[in-house]
Each structure stands twice: as structure tokens, then as C-alpha cells.
Amino acid sequence: MRKPMAFGIDQCRTEQTVSIFSHIRLGSEKYPTLTGVRALGATVIFFDHFPISPDAHSTINVMAFFFTLSGFLIVRIYYEQVKFRADWLTKYFVNRFARIYPVYFLLLSIALCLQPGFRPWTVIANYTLTHALFHGTQLIIEPSWSLTVEECFYFLAPCFMILAKRSNFWLPFAVGWILLSAALLISKLGIAFLGTPGFVLSITFFGHFVEFFAGFYLALALMRLEKRGSIGATGGKHTAAGVAGVSLLVFAMAVVYRQSPRHWFAMVILINNFLIPFPIALLYWGLLREKTFLSRLLSNHLSGLLGRSSYSFYLLHTLVINYLAIPLLLPRIGSRPLCVLITLIVTWSASALLFVFYEEPINIFIRRMFRSKDATVGMPATLFQAKPR
Numbered sequence: 001m002r003k004p005m006a007f008g009i010d011q012c013r014t015e016q017t018v019s020i021f022s023h024i025r026l027g028s029e030k031y032p033t034l035t036g037v038r039a040l041g042a043t044v045i046f047f048d049h050f051p052i053s054p055d056a057h058s059t060i061n062v063m064a065f066f067f068t069l070s071g072f073l074i075v076r077i078y079y080e081q082v083k084f085r086a087d088w089l090t091k092y093f094v095n096r097f098a099r100i101y102p103v104y105f106l107l108l109s110i111a112l113c114l115q116p117g118f119r120p121w122t123v124i125a126n127y128t129l130t131h132a133l134f135h136g137t138q139l140i141i142e143p144s145w146s147l148t149v150e151e152c153f154y155f156l157a158p159c160f161m162i163l164a165k166r167s168n169f170w171l172p173f174a175v176g177w178i179l180l181s182a183a184l185l186i187s188k189l190g191i192a193f194l195g196t197p198g199f200v201l202s203i204t205f206f207g208h209f210v211e212f213f214a215g216f217y218l219a220l221a222l223m224r225l226e227k228r229g230s231i232g233a234t235g236g237k238h239t240a241a242g243v244a245g246v247s248l249l250v251f252a253m254a255v256v257y258r259q260s261p262r263h264w265f266a267m268v269i270l271i272n273n274f275l276i277p278f279p280i281a282l283l284y285w286g287l288l289r290e291k292t293f294l295s296r297l298l299s300n301h302l303s304g305l306l307g308r309s310s311y312s313f314y315l316l317h318t319l320v321i322n323y324l325a326i327p328l329l330l331p332r333i334g335s336r337p338l339c340v341l342i343t344l345i346v347t348w349s350a351s352a353l354l355f356v357f358y359e360e361p362i363n364i365f366i367r368r369m370f371r372s373k374d375a376t377v378g379m380p381a382t383l384f385q386a387k388p389r
Contacts, residue, residue, distance in 0.1 A: 033287040034069055035307030036298025041065045042310040045143070046344060050321045052337045059253040061272040063146055064211045068280045070150055071215025074157050079219065082161040089158060091372035096154045098366035103359045104147060107315045111140050114323050132203050135195020142318045145203055152205035153212050160216070169217055176209040201269045214277035218284055233289040242283025249276045305352055312359055313351035320347045
């Protein structure tokens, strides 16, 4: 009797989700396939944190896809307009704040209500998004370490772009290596700031800078191509080569984890931080230019909505898993696979609502208030807005 009842619950949840999606109208955007990548990546992260089998975990470095995408979007949106002037920098940072902080502030506050009792320093570090710069600082929202990585890139990106405009891509890329070297030196001082070499390489922007610069290079190459005309290309060789390269490195990661060689951590960092960005950039190049089954799948209506909701989903999913799914749903449902599926649907539905009725409206409100949405700041055509019908 239990399985038919569980199926009924699942069917009801699915119908509710379809109803939510059907009442949301999406505008157009310039690079829809990359928005779909965000939806796919967020879903993979969900299954890594709440796998169908308790011992099953992904060996793919999903964050590399997000960091490479961030590097691409920031450079593509702001490169042509970047200026080292107070008015431009103010609007640029307002835009970044409006996109990142309101959702984070809301969900962090909810997390503190669900689990009070953190030390004042922990609360301050988490609210200021400096928590992933100090070794040993507790993460109130588990995935939020990557926001510190992103914020560091946002802070440095104007300098990187100006250097690239005045010289070429390789000058800011060299600065990235210098910053990594400096961070590794600081990590040996025995202080909490930047902690240890392993901490720098795995948790901070300095260890992940190559991923952002892979997207940086991709954006520059695409802009050169766009100036010559259409970016479309026949076939699917770049997409196939990117998928093959990523698959090869994912297989290599699986071998490293399974065999645990002597220098396994160095091998993990080498693959995840310094090698996999290149096939990811190649894959994105194919998705941007080639009409393939994968590009069509990632650019459909549902993928677009989920991709735009993926930031809310990314921050929300561990709260739903830790405070709802595992303690409340799983004991009542009994079936872990069914619980995982219901939790996924509920979290995506809540994230879509959060995006449509909170994240995007407050983002637009802040940008209008500071007049930071105009074309003198960046290229608005890369984004779209979602509104209820």
C-alpha cells in the first residue's frame, strides 16, 4: 500500500511544479545555452549533497563550470565599458551586490533562525562573505564558500579587464599567478587568514583563478568573433571535443579517488583547478556556436527558468535537505530515492518562486535606485527577466 501512496504524492508534486512553470513568462537572452548549464550544474550539486544512494558522490568538479561561466559573463558584460572611474565602479559593484547579496542575506538569516547559537565572529564573517578567507571559520550555509570566491573575482575583475585592454589577456593572467604565489606565501605564516596551502588551493579565488580566466579568454575570443559577424558554426566538433575532454578528466578523477595515490591531493588540485577549465571553455565555445541536441536541450524554456533560479537553488538546497528532507520527509516516506526526488522538485519549485518574486524584483529595484542598469555600465542583453503572467 505504501508505494502507490508515495507515487501519488510524487505525481501531485510534479503537477504543482508544472503549474508553477506554466505561469512564468521568460524574456530573451543572448546566450541561453549557458543559462541551461547553470541549471544542470546546480542539479548535479544537489545529487552530490543528497545522493540517491548514501555512498554515491560525484567526482566531477561542478564548481569549475560555474567559475568559468562567471569569468565569461563578467568579461562579456563589462569589458567594453570598463573604466577606472568612481562612477563606473560604483554602478558595477552595485550590480554585483544586487545580484548576489539580497538572496544570500535572506537565506542566511533563515539559517540562523533554524540553528542559532553561532559565535559572533562566525556570524559577522558569514554576513560579510569573508568567511571563506579565514581557515576554520564555520560555514552557516555550506555552499556559500564559493560566494567568497566569486566576490574576490568581482572585486579584481575591473583591474584584470583594464590590464587586458591596455595590453592583452596574458598580463592579467600573469597577475593571477602572482596573486596565487602571494597567497601561498601568506598561508605559511600560521594565521587564520588564508590558513594553509591546501585551504588556498581548494577554497579561495587564488586557487581557482585559472577557472575564471578560462571564461575570461572565452569572452575575449567570442567578442572578436562577434565583431566579424555571426558566431554560428556548423557541426558539433567543439561541443563533442569539450564533452570528451571533460569526461576524460572526470574519469581521471575517479581513478585518483579510487586508488588514493601518495600525492592524491596534488593530483586532485591539478585536475580540478588547472586542467579541467580548458575542456570546459571548449565545451562552452561549442554550446555558444553550434546547434546540437545538447545546446537545444540547455536553451529550452524550462532550462532557462531553472538556470535563472539556480543561484537561489544553490543556496537553498542544503537548507531544505538538512532541515526538511532528512529529519522530516525521509523517516515518513521510507524510500530514500523517492525522498530525494520529492526534495529536488520542492527545492526547484521554491527556488523558481524565490527568483521570480524576490531575487529578480529586488535586483531590478536596487539597480534602478542607483541607475546602474544603463548601457554605459555593461551589456544588458546577456540577461533576461522573469515575470509572472
